[in-house]
Amino acid sequence: MAKKELTEKEIADCIPDLWMPLTSEQREYLAQNFTVQKFKKNETIYCEGETPMHLMCLLTGKVKIYKEGVGGRSQIIRVIKDKEYFAYRAYFAEENFVTAAAAFEPCTICLIPMTAIMKLLSENNELAMFFIRQLSIDLGISDERTVNLTQKHIRGRLAESLLFLKDTYGVEEDEFTLSIYLSREDLANLSNMTTSNAIRTLSNFANEKLIAIDGRKIKIIEEDKLRKISKIG
Amino acid sequence: MAKKELTEKEIADCIPDLWMPLTSEQREYLAQNFTVQKFKKNETIYCEGETPMHLMCLLTGKVKIYKEGVGGRSQIIRVIKDKEYFAYRAYFAEENFVTAAAAFEPCTICLIPMTAIMKLLSENNELAMFFIRQLSIDLGISDERTVNLTQKHIRGRLAESLLFLKDTYGVEEDEFTLSIYLSREDLANLSNMTTSNAIRTLSNFANEKLIAIDGRKIKIIEEDKLRKISKIG
DNA sequence: CTACCTTTGTGCTGTATAACACGGTTTTAT
C-alpha cells in the first residue's frame, strides 16, 4: 500500500508552514515523529471530550469541525481544507476537545504528537508565531460567525454559507459549481437552521435564479446578489 | 496626579503574565515602553475598523468587547476583568479591529506597543507560549458561545449570562450579589435578545425566586437551578 | 423646582422559523 518511509521532500510539501521555519536538526526530529492516517467518508476523526494527542494536518480531502448542541442538534463550527492544521487548540488550552471532527470525503491526515510540537515550539519562535497568527485569525472568524449566525435571517445565513464554501473549497472547472457536495443536513448545520428550511431556502434561491441546484451540486450564478443578501442579513 | 515613573516592582504587579517570562534586559526594555491611560465610564477604548497599535492590559475596571451587528444591534462578544490582556488579536492576525471595546466602569489600562511585543516574542518562547495558550482558551470559549447563543432559548441564554458574569467578576461580600451592575440593554446584548425580553425574563427569574433584583443589583439565589436552566437550554 | 432624557417595565401584535407529518426518490446493503 503506502510507502513506509516518506522522503523529507515529500513531508516538506505536505506541511510547508510547519516545515519551513525549522532547522535541519528540527526537521529530522519532525520527520521521525510524522505519521499518516486515512479516514473514510463520514468517519469520525476525533470526538468531543477526548484528550488531544496529535496535531493534525489535512493532506487530502475535506473535514468538518462540529459540536453537538442542545437536543442533538449539531452545528458545524468550521471546515478544514487541505494543507490546513487542526486539532491543536484544545491541547494548547490544556483542555479536552470541545468539538468533534469528521471527514466530509475520504481523507489523508498527517499526525504529529503534540509533545513533539511543544518541543519544537520551545526552540523555534518562528514556529510559535505561526500558531499565534493562525489562532488569531481563527478567533476573529469565530467572533464574526457568532454575530452572523445570531443576527442574520435564514436567507442571509444560507447565502453566507454558500459563499463561505466557495471561498474555502473553490469551484470546479466551469467556475460556478461548488467543489464540495454537502447533504442538505450538513448545509443546515453550517447555517444554523433546520434541514427543511435549508431545503426550502435553497429552492427559493434556485427559483430566483441566484443559484442552480442539481442534487448536491450547487452552481453559484448571481454571486453579487448572494453577497448582498448575506450582507444585509 | 499620577507618578511619571513606575518602579519595576509596580509594573511587575500589574502585568505578571507578561513580566515573569522575561529576562532582566527584556524587562528593562518593556518598562521603557510601558504607558498607562485612564478611561471614563462608557468611554470607547477602540473602534471597529481601527488599526491595532498596542497590546492592552486592564489594570482596574471592567471592559466589554462588542460588535455592531446588522441593523444597529450590538452584541457583546466577551468581557475583560482586571489583569487581563486584550486588543492584540487583530494585530497578530494582521487585520484591523473587527470588534470595539468600551469601559463598563472607569478603567486604568496599560498600553504596550505591539512592535515591542513582537520584539520580545522573537526572543522569548515562554512569552510566545503565553499568547498561544491565551488565544487557544479564547477560541474555545468563542466556539462554545456560538452554539450557546444560537441554540439555547431565552431563559437558557440569560441564565448563562448571569452565571458567566458571576464567574468572571465574582460577587460582593454577601457572596450573592454580582459585583457588576449592567444596564438591561447590556445584559440583552450579552445574551443575544432584545432589551424588553431581558427585562421580562429577569422579572420571571425574580418571581421564581431564582434571583433577586434591586435596580441594577442582581443577587444569584438559586445558582444550581440557574445552571440547570442554562444547561438544558 | 421644572423640564428633559434615559432607563425600566408591561401589554399587544406580527412573523420568522422550528416542529411535525408524510410521500417520493435515491443510495446502500444483502
Add this chain to the structure above:
DNA sequence: ATAAAACCGTGTTATACAGCACAAAGGTAG
C-alpha cells in the same frame, strides 16, 4: 433483485421571540 435505509421535498401547524407603543420611575441639567 429486493429490501432497507437515508435523503429530499412540501404542506401545515405551533410558538418563541422581535417589534412596537406607551407609561412610570429615576437621573441630570438648567
